[in-house]
Amino acid sequence: MNRTVAFVLARAGSKGLPGKNIRPLAGKPLLAWSIAAAHACPDIDEVIVSTDGDDIAEAGSAAGARVMMRPPELASDTAPPKDAVRFHVSKMSASERPDIIVLLQPTSPLRAVDDISACVSSVRDDGFDSCATFVEAPGDVFRCWRPTDAGMKPLHKNYDPWARRQDHPEAYVLNGAVYAVRAKPFFADESTNWLPGRSGMALMPTERSVDIDTELDFAFAELLLARRGEDV
Numbered sequence: 001m002n003r004t005v006a007f008v009l010a011r012a013g014s015k016g017l018p019g020k021n022i023r024p025l026a027g028k029p030l031l032a033w034s035i036a037a038a039h040a041c042p043d044i045d046e047v048i049v050s051t052d053g054d055d056i057a058e059a060g061s062a063a064g065a066r067v068m069m070r071p072p073e074l075a076s077d078t079a080p081p082k083d084a085v086r087f088h089v090s091k092m093s094a095s096e097r098p099d100i101i102v103l104l105q106p107t108s109p110l111r112a113v114d115d116i117s118a119c120v121s122s123v124r125d126d127g128f129d130s131c132a133t134f135v136e137a138p139g140d141v142f143r144c145w146r147p148t149d150a151g152m153k154p155l156h157k158n159y160d161p162w163a164r165r166q167d168h169p170e171a172y173v174l175n176g177a178v179y180a181v182r183a184k185p186f187f188a189d190e191s192t193n194w195l196p197g198r199s200g201m202a203l204m205p206t207e208r209s210v211d212i213d214t215e216l217d218f219a220f221a222e223l224l225l226a227r228r229g230e231d232v
């Protein structure tokens with residue numbers, strides 16, 4: 001069995017941008033973009049919105065997702081997302097429980113269906129325990145510095161910050177758009193880690209890796225959507 005369930009975790013309490021998860025982006029609530037991408041992906045069997053907010057629940061239901069409410073202690077800004085998924089799966093019947101869990105954060109509305117499929121395929125077909133989307137690291141991370149009592153020091157001790165960029169190794173960062181993981185290693189790992197076991201990488205381009213956290217991010221995402229001129 002490879003029952004695959006996508007979770008869209010959308011808390012009501014956003015400190016930076018209140019109501020962010022249901023704020024309109026190009027004409028529809030932000031979380032609706034993630035729901036639409038999941039519905040369009042043939043690898044996803046069910047889409048669940050996890051929330052503590054009635055307005056978010058209403059928007060999630062209107063977008064066609066199953067809504068599961070979580071208690072306040074699992075919806076604080078310090079509560080690990082993994083704990084919310086654990087809670088919801090524990091409430092499911094045996095036939096509903098997923099073999100593969102996919103996390104789609106609502107703040108990554110520009111992901112493509114192929115990005116979701118790439119992560120699921122890595123877990124389902126390629127033997128990985130988990131997979132996530134990455135983007136090429138902006139700038140040269142090996143030229144990063146850190147303040148110390150003795151002054152500024154290179155962050156990476158084993159690399160020369162003055163070396164040419166092309167002499168440094170390739171570097172990628174998580175963009176938060178998609179995580180896929182087999183349920184067994186996911187639940188066996190009691191940490192907050194979303195990449196247990198042998199993990200794979202699905203590379204996404206910069207233009208699909210926007211993570212919405214500020215007003216500027218919203219404006220940038222709308223600009224990219226307008227330039228793309230297409231729906232999910």
